[in-house]
Amino acid sequence: MSKSPAQQPTHGPLASTTAAFDPAASAPQGQFGHSRAGDVFQILRDGQARTRAELAEITGLARSTVAARLEGLSAAGLIGPAGEGISSGGRPPSRFAFHPSSRVILAIDVGATHVLIALIDLSGRVLSELRESMDIADGPTHVLDAVLERCGQVFATAGRHERELVGIGIGLPGPVEHSTGRPSSPPIMPGWDGFDVPAYVQQRFPTDVLVDNDVNIMALGERAAYWPHAQDLLFIKVATGIGAGIISGGLLQRGADGTAGDIGHVRVPRGGEILCRCGNYGCLEAMASGPAVAAALSKDGVPAHSGDDVLELARRGNLAAIHAMRQAGRDVGDVLAASVNLLNPSVIVIGGGLSSAGEYLMAGVREIVYQRSLPLATARLRIVQSMAGDHAGVLGAGRMVIDHVLAPASVERLVAAHSQG
Incomplete structure (x- = not known):
């Protein structure tokens, strides 16, 4: 089945990183902000090649000033020659364009039991990656030492050098204070609380180095790759834990303390007195996460020790596992129905390990959301399975860092560092 225009990436996994960014489009000619190199660069972020004269017309700057800014951006490797413009008599003018392959980013998605490390260029293209089993409960120094050691392999595989690195994005499976990058009382991450990652x-x-909750970066990655025009999107991760990444009005919503979207600890109707690891009873995570579904099956005489076991049973057609997956979807739907009424998203993306069970989980989610949400809120709502899959996290970590390092102030610092060096 072909993807709709809203779903189809137009240029690599993070096409909207550049294509959706056009600060010059709404600025009157001759009134484009400051004259810094970082501001001039924002015009070129859309990937379109332009001449000095065209940039001077857009910015209102003197051609000599534009030439100086372009020289600094070229020295920093952010732009490069892109052919020649049309001559009006004499030598054709040179054109310049964004050069996204000149710098790289490390994108690291740390899960409860795995890590995926990717090297990404400034367009969001994955150059190389490495996946490995890893237990987050081993503690921050053990896990981070192992991750950092393997980063060298990712550089080597891509044939790139560490001197080309301009930033690192990390996703962690727990609440994170984004402004500091420190985990905040993460329930499945012993020893991580307050650690300065x-x-x-x-x-x-x-x-x-930018750090965020893993489901937040998954929301960023899924939207950038497949839903660039969706201004209101929820990404729901159903795996060892359950959480939501909330994009509202085109912006990721982290909340006052970075805990926005922690739907795994919302009480569900059939939760009863089932104890959750957070200390409360009846939480969604205690009912519908991979370990919870496995435990429920085992209690009913179907051996299952993990979410992966549940998935394998469902794939083999085990009716108990299929029923359990659909019920987990209903439980998730109970919480999402309230979220739909509150936030009115246009897209809900279901991702995480259990989502790979396909329509079993999705059917349960859709059943309850469409039944219990307001008709107007669901009239145009799409509930879909993640298309980025297990790459949503690294794509989102890359997007997070790209937006940071290509912002005007960051570009200015990079240009200044090269001019001084």
Whole structure:
């Protein structure tokens, strides 16, 4: 089945990183903000090649000033020659365009039992990746040391050098104070609470390090790759834990303390007195996560120790596992129905390990959401399975860092560093 225009990436996994960004489009000619190199660069982020004269017309800057800014951006490797413009008599003018392959980003998605490390260029294209089993409960120093050691392999596989690195994005499976990069009382991450992840990583890679909750970066990755025009989107991860990444009005919503979207600890109707690891009773995570579904099956005489076991049973046509997956979907739907009425998203994406069970989980979610949400809120609502799959996290970590390092102030610092060096 072909993808609709809203779903189909137009240029690599993070096409909207550049194509959707056009600060010059709404600025009157001659009134484009400041004259810094970082501001001039924002015009070129859309990938379109332009001449000095065209940039001077857009910005209102003197051609000599534009030439100086372009020289700085070229020295920093952010732009490069892109052919020649049409001559009006004499030598054809040179054109310049964004050069996204000149710099790279490390995107790291740390799950409860795995890690995926990817090297990504500034267009969001994945250059190389490495996946490995890893237990988040082993603690921050053990996990981060192992991750940092393997980053060298990712550089080597891609044939790139560490000096090309301009930032690192990390997703963790628990609440994170995004402004500091420190985990905040994460329930499945013993020893991580308050740990200064950016500072620890910077001992090995002295560059900008951004850290966020894993489902937040999954929401960023899925939207950038497949739903660039969706202004209101929920990404629901159903795996060892359950959480939501909320994009509202085109912006990721983290909340006052970084815990927005923690739907795994919302009480569900059939939760009863089932104890959750957070200490409360009847939480969604205690009913519908991979370990919870496996435990329920085992209690009913169907051996299952993990979410992966549940998936395998469902794939083999085990009716008990199929029924359990659909019921897990209904439980998720109970919470999402309230979220739909509250937030009115246009798209809900279901991702995470259990989502790979296909329509069993999705059917349960759709059943309850469409039944219990307001008709107007569901009139145009789409509930879909993640298309980015297990790459949503690294794509989102890359997007998070790209938006940071290509912002005007960051570009200005990069240009200044090269001019001084």
